[in-house]
Amino acid sequence: xxxxxxxxxxxxxxxxxxxxxxxxxxxxxxxxxxxxxxxxxxxxxxxxxxxxxxxxxxxxxxxxxxxxxxxxxxxxxxxxxxxxxxxxxxxxxxxxxxxxxxxxxxxxxxxxxxxxxxxxxxxxxxxxxxxxxxxxxxxxxxxxxxxxxxxxxxxxxxxxxxxxxxxxxxxxxxxxxxxxxxxxxxxxxxxxxxxxxxxxxxxxxxxxxxxxxxxxxxxxxxxxxxxxxxxxxxxxxxxxxxxxxxxxxxxxxxxxxxxxxxxxxxxxxxxxxxxxxxxxxxxxxxxxxxxxxxxxxxxxxxxxxxxxxxxxxxxxxxxxxxxxxxxxxxxxxxxxxxxxxxxxxxxxxxxxxxxxxxxxxxxxxxxxxxxxxxxxxxxxxxxxxxxxxxxxxxxxxxxxxxxxxxxxxxxxxxxxxxxxxxxxxxxxxxxxxxxxxxxxxxxxxxxxxxxxxxxxxxxxxxxxxxxxxxxxxxxxxxxxxxxxxxxxxxxxxxxxxxxxxxxx
Amino acid sequence: xxxxxxxxxxxxxxxxxxxxxxxxxxxxxxxxxxxxxxxxxxxxxxxxxxxxxxxxxxxxxxxxxxxxxxxxxxxxxxxxxxxxxxxxxxxxxxxxxxxxxxxxxxxxxxxxxxxxxxxxxxxxxxxxxxxxxxxxxxxxxxxxxxxxxxxxxxxxxxxxxxxxxxxxxxxxxxxxxxxxxxxxxxxxxxxxxxxxxxxxxxxxxxxxxxxxxxxxxxxxxxxxxxxxxxxxxxxxxxxxxxxxxxxxxxxxxxxxxxxxxxxxxxxxxxxxxxxxxxxxxxxxxxxxxxxxxxxxxxxxxxxxxxxxxxxxxxxxxxxxxxxxxxxxxxxxxxxxxxxxxxxxxxxxxxxxxxxxxxxxxxxxxxxxxxxxxxxxxxx
Ligand SMILES: Nc1ncnc2c1ncn2[C@@H]1O[C@H](COP(=O)(O)OP(=O)(O)OP(=O)(O)O)[C@@H](O)[C@H]1O
Ligand SMILES: [Mg+2]
Numbered sequence: 001x002x003x004x005x006x007x008x009x010x011x012x013x014x015x016x017x018x019x020x021x022x023x024x025x026x027x028x029x030x031x032x033x034x035x036x037x038x039x040x041x042x043x044x045x046x047x048x049x050x051x052x053x054x055x056x057x058x059x060x061x062x063x064x065x066x067x068x069x070x071x072x073x074x075x076x077x078x079x080x081x082x083x084x085x086x087x088x089x090x091x092x093x094x095x096x097x098x099x100x101x102x103x104x105x106x107x108x109x110x111x112x113x114x115x116x117x118x119x120x121x122x123x124x125x126x127x128x129x130x131x132x133x134x135x136x137x138x139x140x141x142x143x144x145x146x147x148x149x150x151x152x153x154x155x156x157x158x159x160x161x162x163x164x165x166x167x168x169x170x171x172x173x174x175x176x177x178x179x180x181x182x183x184x185x186x187x188x189x190x191x192x193x194x195x196x197x198x199x200x201x202x203x204x205x206x207x208x209x210x211x212x213x214x215x216x217x218x219x220x221x222x223x224x225x226x227x228x229x230x231x232x233x234x235x236x237x238x239x240x241x242x243x244x245x246x247x248x249x250x251x252x253x254x255x256x257x258x259x260x261x262x263x264x265x266x267x268x269x270x271x272x273x274x275x276x277x278x279x280x281x282x283x284x285x286x287x288x289x290x291x292x293x294x295x296x297x298x299x300x301x302x303x304x305x306x307x308x309x310x311x312x313x314x315x316x317x318x319x320x321x322x323x324x325x326x327x328x329x330x331x332x333x334x335x336x337x338x339x340x341x342x343x344x345x346x347x348x349x350x351x352x353x354x355x356x357x358x359x360x361x362x363x364x365x366x367x368x369x370x371x372x373x374x375x376x377x378x379x380x381x382x383x384x385x386x387x388x389x390x391x392x393x394x395x396x397x398x399x400x401x402x403x404x405x406x407x408x409x410x411x412x413x414x415x416x417x418x419x420x421x422x423x424x425x426x427x428x429x430x431x432x433x434x435x436x437x438x439x440x441x442x443x444x445x446x447x448x449x450x451x452x453x454x455x456x457x458x459x460x461x462x463x464x465x466x467x468x469x470x471x472x473x474x475x476x477x478x479x480x481x482x483x484x485x486x487x488x489x490x491x492x493x494x495x496x497x498x499x500x501x502x503x504x
Numbered sequence: 505x506x507x508x509x510x511x512x513x514x515x516x517x518x519x520x521x522x523x524x525x526x527x528x529x530x531x532x533x534x535x536x537x538x539x540x541x542x543x544x545x546x547x548x549x550x551x552x553x554x555x556x557x558x559x560x561x562x563x564x565x566x567x568x569x570x571x572x573x574x575x576x577x578x579x580x581x582x583x584x585x586x587x588x589x590x591x592x593x594x595x596x597x598x599x600x601x602x603x604x605x606x607x608x609x610x611x612x613x614x615x616x617x618x619x620x621x622x623x624x625x626x627x628x629x630x631x632x633x634x635x636x637x638x639x640x641x642x643x644x645x646x647x648x649x650x651x652x653x654x655x656x657x658x659x660x661x662x663x664x665x666x667x668x669x670x671x672x673x674x675x676x677x678x679x680x681x682x683x684x685x686x687x688x689x690x691x692x693x694x695x696x697x698x699x700x701x702x703x704x705x706x707x708x709x710x711x712x713x714x715x716x717x718x719x720x721x722x723x724x725x726x727x728x729x730x731x732x733x734x735x736x737x738x739x740x741x742x743x744x745x746x747x748x749x750x751x752x753x754x755x756x757x758x759x760x761x762x763x764x765x766x767x768x769x770x771x772x773x774x775x776x777x778x779x780x781x782x783x784x785x786x787x788x789x790x791x792x793x794x795x796x797x798x799x800x801x802x803x804x805x806x807x808x809x810x811x812x813x814x815x816x817x818x819x820x821x822x823x824x825x826x827x828x829x830x831x832x833x834x835x836x837x838x839x840x841x842x843x844x845x846x847x848x849x850x851x852x853x854x855x856x857x858x859x860x861x862x863x864x865x866x867x868x869x870x871x872x873x874x875x876x877x878x879x880x881x882x883x
Binding site for chain 1: 510512513516517754755756757759762763766767769770771772773774775776777880
């Protein structure tokens with residue numbers, strides 16, 4: 001078999017950071033190659049070099065044996081390399097086909113859409129990637145949008161695909177579909193590099209594995225056969241990782257959050273919450289299980305005052321529904337939002353300024369009219385150490401952080417305020433195994449300290465190991481609530497599709 | 505073509521001095537281009553440049569006049585800086601300037617204070633009124649944007665014309681001085697103190713000192729301060745620089761402005777009241793421009809009249825941009841433009857200064873590409 005890609009001694013340097021240090025990576029034709037590493041290890045950076053977005057400081061690239069030099073993604077696509085980014089770059093108001101054609105020369109001035117719809121359909125049939133070509137992007141689920149991104153690079157003739165954490169935003173079932181697609185793509189001669197923090201996915205789908213640690217390759221193209229998640233974790237972190245955290249038994253206290261019969265619409269104006277009720281007590285973690293898009297985002301937003309609704313949301317005896325978000329914040333609600341870059345952080349502000357987003361109003365950070373930036377920097381440094389946020393300094397702007405480190409900034413900010421109620425939406429999304437362990441431990445610490453935690457997650461395992469009770473959401477309603485001891489995957493699965501109701 | 509120009513997106517951050525270097529580079533290139541054009545039409549660019557320099561900075565008297573022009577520019581530059589920090593595109597500083605001038609003048613014209621009030625009271629009242637006038641003119645587009653999402657670029661632009669015509673109405677109609685398009689001169693109590701006001705006490709003082717100091721001052725050309733029109737407004741400007749810097753970089757409110765400017769979604773999530781801050785920023789911005797109008801009326805023209813601004817409000821946009829929204833950098837940039845306006849008035853063809861300004865604006869906007877892209881030549 002020939003080598004589709006050879007990266008040799010690739011070094012990428014950012015001010016204060018050596019992101020890639022003499023990295024070698026060889027991708028064989030027709031293989032799925034997993035790229036692993038801790039947060040900030042340099043995976044995205046390396047792939048951005050291959051996709052023509054970044055330029056290496058030194059080192060060479062070969063594609064199909066030929067040396068190449070890329071100055072833009074256009075050059076890379078001309079060599080058949082396409083990247084599917086974690087943040088989709090689609091135009092929401094345009095159709096699938098329009099998005100796929102965007103930026104191409106082929107449909108010239110006159111656009112004969114139906115003809116191209118057909119071309120897109122042909123491509124879909126070939127790879128088993130089904131989306132309605134005439135649908136508008138905003139009408140699609142996250143999984144479908146990802147399919148559009150994949151179609152986009154396939155349409156441009158890519159035979160080497162780079163996928164940066166494609167599964168992070170997908171529901172378990174969508175992940176299975178994606179893996180099938182990946183298998184059928186390599187069967188048709190494509191080659192894939194795939195980044196993920198979910199090690200069982202790697203063992204399930206990858207042929208080869210390359211591991212980066214702090215910019216250096218620690219395992220180069222080893223065969224994935226016989227590798228276990230535990231072994232992979234050790235290669236990545238350099239120590240053994242405990243996959244299960246210990247939860248102490250404890251009696252929950254008073255009700256902190258009480259949600260009663262709320263109705264709310266989503267951004268498209270369609271009812272998303274339809275008479276939802278739930279309670280969370282102090283010292284308790286209530287896990288919300290459900291397929292994405294069944295009202296989870298809207299629920300988190302209603303509780304934190306970001307979305308209007310009908311019904312009642314009471315936090316510590318105070319009515320929060322339809323009040324400005326500051327009311328929820330002042331009554332001690334922490335919120336780990338779903339979208340870390342669009343909602344959770346300000347890209348051009350420093351880490352320090354991102355960590356004081358909630359605390360700048362009060363002592364010791366806020367002081368009357370002023371902000372004590374000396375103090376703020378001190379606290380930011382402490383958080384940076386405690387949460388192992390990888391960055392040259394606390395002055396680094398948020399946009400220069402790796403995905404997982406950005407998530408850690410949000411976690412640090414929201415957890416360090418010792419909230420009375422923490423609404424955590426996919427808190428461990430994009431984190432490496434070591435960081436997941438740390439964050440789960442922190443969540444349990446908060447629980448022991450008496451916080452009420454609403455944990456919304458796609459990861460059933462995470463829900464089962466952290467929660468005291470599990471509520472299943474479907475079509476904007478709670479289908480049932482059960483103590484975690486009584487919960488099992490089958491029961492939850494059935495309720496997710498809305499067929500069984502268990503009363504609390 | 506043997507060589508191709510390649511734009512390469514920057515991955516690494518530019519060093520902190522880089523934006524200022526591009527600002528200075530833009531000005532230099534604009535000068536060079538203007539010089540070439542001058543040459544093309546048969547002028548003598550070096551001669552003109554020398555004349556420009558002498559007219560604006562050649563002597564203390566000239567420099568004093570330059571500072572007089574720079575004074576309103578500092579204030580409107582700050583006005584734009586505050587608004588642009590939050591990505592509010594207030595291009596209505598011109599109108600806010602006129603409203604500031606108008607409201608300040610009301611103190612004398614209505615009158616709000618009796619004519620024989622002490623100077624400090626009159627000036628104080630005029631400052632407050634000027635800032636209120638500008639703030640009202642900022643409040644209107646701010647409210648429209650906060651409440652009805654009306655684009656502030658359009659509304660502030662339109663309000664400029666309203667303000668100018670509003671001023672004209674009162675000058676032509678109610679307070680016209682014997683049919684001229686200006687009000688009668690204000691009483692001295694409404695004049696900002698000027699350097700020349702110190703000329704007499706200074707002379708008396710000089711006679712009593714040893715001749716060494718006198719000779720030194722003579723040697724640098726400072727012995728004749730009578731006639732220097734530099735007025736107290738420049739002090740307002742400099743104090744405003746420090747206050748605006750403190751507000752933007754050290755205060756809670758400045759933090760909110762930066763957060764909203766960078767990511768409004770995150771700001772809402774952090775519990776900020778965005779609508780209130782839009783209105784507030786527009787009002788502060790307007791108040792600064794209004795103060796510029798007040799300073800011009802009380803420090804320079806000493807009456808309300810037509811065309812008190814040769815487009816200061818618009819120049820403020822360029823100044824804020826060239827200064828990269830840094831309040832301290834606004835001062836040197838405003839002085840440069842003050843010199844341009846001053847020298848440009850006396851030079852033929854008279855559009856030269858305007859052309860230069862236009863090129864500077866054009867260059868500074870183009871140079872932003874350099875902040876985001878690297879330019880390379882390749883085969
Ligand atoms: N544009 C940039 N400017 C400065 N530093 C950067 C930039 N992009 C990335 N870095 C730094 O380079 C390092 C590697 O980042 P990269 O995004 O490649 O990590 P990653 O392996 O993808 O991590 P994650 O799993 O968290 O996504 C990090 O320390 C990051 O802060
Ligand atoms: Mg990454």
